[in-house]
Amino acid sequence: MSKNIREEFERWGKTTLNKVISKAPEREPSFKTTSHIELRRLYTPLDVADLDYCDELGFPGESPFTRGVQPTMYRGRLWTMRQYAGFATPEETNKRYKYLLEHGQTGLSVAFDLPTQIGYDSDHPLSEGEVGKVGVAIDTLKDVEILFDGIPLDKVSTSMTINSTAAILLTMYIAMAEKQGVKSDVLQGTIQNDILKEYAARGTYIFPPLESMRIVTDIFAFCKNRVPRWNTISISGYHMREAGCTAVQEVAFTLADGIAYVEAAIRAGLDVDSFASRLAFFFCCHNTFIEEISKFRAARRLWAKIMKERFKAKKDESCMLRFHTQTAGCSLTAQQPDNNVVRVAFQALAAVLGGTQSLHTNSRDEAYALPTEDSVRLALRTQQLIAYESGVADMIDPFGGSYAVEALTDEIAKKSMEYIEKIEAMGGAIKAIESGYIQGEIGESAYQYQKEIETKKRIIVGLNQFQMEEEPLRDILRIKPEVEQYQKEKLAKVKKERNNTKVKETLAVLKKAAQGTDNVVPPILEAVKVYATLGEISDTLREVFGEYKER
Amino acid sequence: MARKIRVLIAKPGLDGHDRGAKVIARALRDAGMEVIYTGIRQTPEQIANTAIQEDVDIVGLSSLSGAHNNLFPKVVQILREKGAEDILVFGGGIVPVDDIPGLKKAGIREIFQPGASTEDITKYIKENVKTT
Numbered sequence: 045m046s047k048n049i050r051e052e053f054e055r056w057g058k059t060t061l062n063k064v065i066s067k068a069p070e071r072e073p074s075f076k077t078t079s080h081i082e083l084r085r086l087y088t089p090l091d092v093a094d095l096d097y098c099d100e101l102g103f104p105g106e107s108p109f110t111r112g113v114q115p116t117m118y119r120g121r122l123w124t125m126r127q128y129a130g131f132a133t134p135e136e137t138n139k140r141y142k143y144l145l146e147h148g149q150t151g152l153s154v155a156f157d158l159p160t161q162i163g164y165d166s167d168h169p170l171s172e173g174e175v176g177k178v179g180v181a182i183d184t185l186k187d188v189e190i191l192f193d194g195i196p197l198d199k200v201s202t203s204m205t206i207n208s209t210a211a212i213l214l215t216m217y218i219a220m221a222e223k224q225g226v227k228s229d230v231l232q233g234t235i236q237n238d239i240l241k242e243y244a245a246r247g248t249y250i251f252p253p254l255e256s257m258r259i260v261t262d263i264f265a266f267c268k269n270r271v272p273r274w275n276t277i278s279i280s281g282y283h284m285r286e287a288g289c290t291a292v293q294e295v296a297f298t299l300a301d302g303i304a305y306v307e308a309a310i311r312a313g314l315d316v317d318s319f320a321s322r323l324a325f326f327f328c329c330h331n332t333f334i335e336e337i338s339k340f341r342a343a344r345r346l347w348a349k350i351m352k353e354r355f356k357a358k359k360d361e362s363c364m365l366r367f368h369t370q371t372a373g374c375s376l377t378a379q380q381p382d383n384n385v386v387r388v389a390f391q392a393l394a395a396v397l398g399g400t401q402s403l404h405t406n407s408r409d410e411a412y413a414l415p416t417e418d419s420v421r422l423a424l425r426t427q428q429l430i431a432y433e434s435g436v437a438d439m440i441d442p443f444g445g446s447y448a449v450e451a452l453t454d455e456i457a458k459k460s461m462e463y464i465e466k467i468e469a470m471g472g473a474i475k476a477i478e479s480g481y482i483q484g485e486i487g488e489s490a491y492q493y494q495k496e497i498e499t500k501k502r503i504i505v506g507l508n509q510f511q512m513e514e515e516p517l518r519d520i521l522r523i524k525p526e527v528e529q530y531q532k533e534k535l536a537k538v539k540k541e542r543n544n545t546k547v548k549e550t551l552a553v554l555k556k557a558a559q560g561t562d563n564v565v566p567p568i569l570e571a572v573k574v575y576a577t578l579g580e581i582s583d584t585l586r587e588v589f590g591e592y593k594e595r
Numbered sequence: 596m597a598r599k600i601r602v603l604i605a606k607p608g609l610d611g612h613d614r615g616a617k618v619i620a621r622a623l624r625d626a627g628m629e630v631i632y633t634g635i636r637q638t639p640e641q642i643a644n645t646a647i648q649e650d651v652d653i654v655g656l657s658s659l660s661g662a663h664n665n666l667f668p669k670v671v672q673i674l675r676e677k678g679a680e681d682i683l684v685f686g687g688g689i690v691p692v693d694d695i696p697g698l699k700k701a702g703i704r705e706i707f708q709p710g711a712s713t714e715d716i717t718k719y720i721k722e723n724v725k726t727t
Contacts (some may be wrong), residue, residue, distance in 0.1 A: 158609035173665030247611015378709040
């Protein structure tokens with residue numbers, strides 16, 4: 045008869061373990077995750093004794109999806125290797141997209157500059173110095189035509205990191221596809237379109253919350269019929285994590301935002317099963333390997349529970365948390381940039397072991413600038429090495445059943461749910477953001493993290509330990525100042541050559557729709573087709589919706 | 596007795612990444628300074644006006660969007676035009692090392708780069724602002 049685990053564990057503690065600890069204490073009095081979850085020295089079957097396999101883990105492709113959202117996962121199809129890219133002019137970005145696709149990237153991801161994200165044309169006074177700096181500058185459909193020139197939109201899926209101006213970019217993409225002879229009903233891709241996290245952590249909002257939510261739900265409704273294969277939103281935790289929150293908070297605040305979007309869509313008259321399968325998510329992957337793998341599994345289980353129990357979704361697809369991951373930008377250091385290659389490799393591996401559908405890996409030089417071709421190629425190779433050489437893609441959820449991973453999955457799920465319930469008791473995510481609660485929690489975590497670094501409670505290799513004398517990286521990507529002038533001239537030309545009467549008409553129709561309850565997306569589509577600018581469309585909406593001012 | 600040092604932490608331009616600015620603002624408060632944080636999306640004019648209105652000793656500018664060469668010197672320029680050249684200006688965020696000489700020439704006293712600690716910045720302010 046086999047021995048009793050509990051008795052043996054206690055015996056081990058009193059004898060073998062005690063022999064060592066009594067002579068030399070461990071490195072720390074306690075070891076905690078970034079979410080302040082205290083780690084056990086050793087996890088055993090005792091920690092998962094109450095785990096109901098069928099209820100809480102189940103099988104991939106079935107609720108609660110803890111082990112994965114597809115029945116074959118990476119054995120059927122690898123995650124999409126989707127490097128976020130964009131800078132300077134559409135011409136230069138188009139070149140970078142072709143470079144990345146040539147090197148084996150399997151999906152596109154568009155980074156836009158701040159004026160584009162905030163609804164300003166390249167010639168707006170507030171755009172000065174910002175054009176093309178953090179992403180590609182897009183003023184009109186003409187720029188989108190250049191951006192995707194030679195890229196078949198029926199064969200490539202495109203994710204666009206765009207929020208306040210998501211409807212404008214989506215309709216430009218649709219109009220561009222039409223010019224390629226591709227109908228909108230085959231288009232595959234994603235728009236981030238997650239305005240709530242903009243107020244909480246990212247800052248590219250334009251309009252106030254309720255008006256912004258109206259645009260979000262208009263997009264859900266529009267895509268349901270016109271672009272059914274499109275992911276209408278990428279509910280994001282990445283940015284809140286980058287702003288400093290913990291892994292538990294990342295899950296909690298993201299799912300709380302998700303709840304707010306589902307509620308808004310239902311209030312707008314949509315049936316939950318008509319849009320929920322097109323909701324997607326976006327998470328960070330930071331350094332704490334086991335915590336991150338557990339985090340993704342916890343998020344999947346929680347969302348399935350929320351969609352089933354709270355929103356009574358009938359279809360399994362409506363309960364599936366599909367997500368994109370980006371490795372943690374905030375973990376990169378300017379000091380000893382080669383260390384970043386290793387950090388990214390661990391983070392990418394954790395994301396794959398966590399079952400991500402799509403992945404962006406950061407480049408070694410991104411504490412300095414947007415990546416050079418060489419840096420981004422190595423970041424892409426990192427994914428390919430995991431996919432083809434590590435073997436982890438050849439089975440599903442290999443860490444499933446690990447006592448540590450299952451215990452941490454449970455713990456993260458439990459703690460995140462506590463936060464979600466707290467936010468719901470406040471009236472939901474929108475109220476929690478308006479009151480500054482979420483921002484406060486993020487800020488507190490960020491401050492604690494910095495204090496830990498400065499007191500050396502948290503070691504960052506190369507930064508506060510193992511430092512060395514070195515020259516900063518000089519071979520970095522620089523955006524030429526001529527880019528701004530080039531874009532302005534191009535914009536002036538488009539404005540001269542287009543039918544300005546038609547532009548005025550479409551903007552008037554849009555204004556009327558915005559003032560009423562009609563879906564604003566069709567009028568925006570008409571406006572972009574006649575080369576109304578992103579700024580003109582945004583200004584039209586500003587006139588009706590007003591602008592949000594930070595507290 | 597020395598009065599408290601007054602600091603304005605500001606985010607010029609469209610960049611919304613405020614983690615660093617907020618952490619530094621709080622650290623400076625913990626170190627005994629009076630700190631005003633402007634929030635994001637400030638124009639150089641707004642920053643200079645706030646600095647003067649709030650009678651601060653020093654302004655810290657944060658930008659991660661690459662617009663620092665345009666925006667940081669403008670703040671210094673406007674302060675000078677309004678006769679407030681005694682208000683010191685420093686900066687941080689993502690600023691390539693090759694841009695630092697140009698910024699210093701334009702009157703930005705110091706630039707803190709990724710990896711700088713709140714301790715470094717606190718020390719810098721204490722050493723450079725006279726309050727007696």
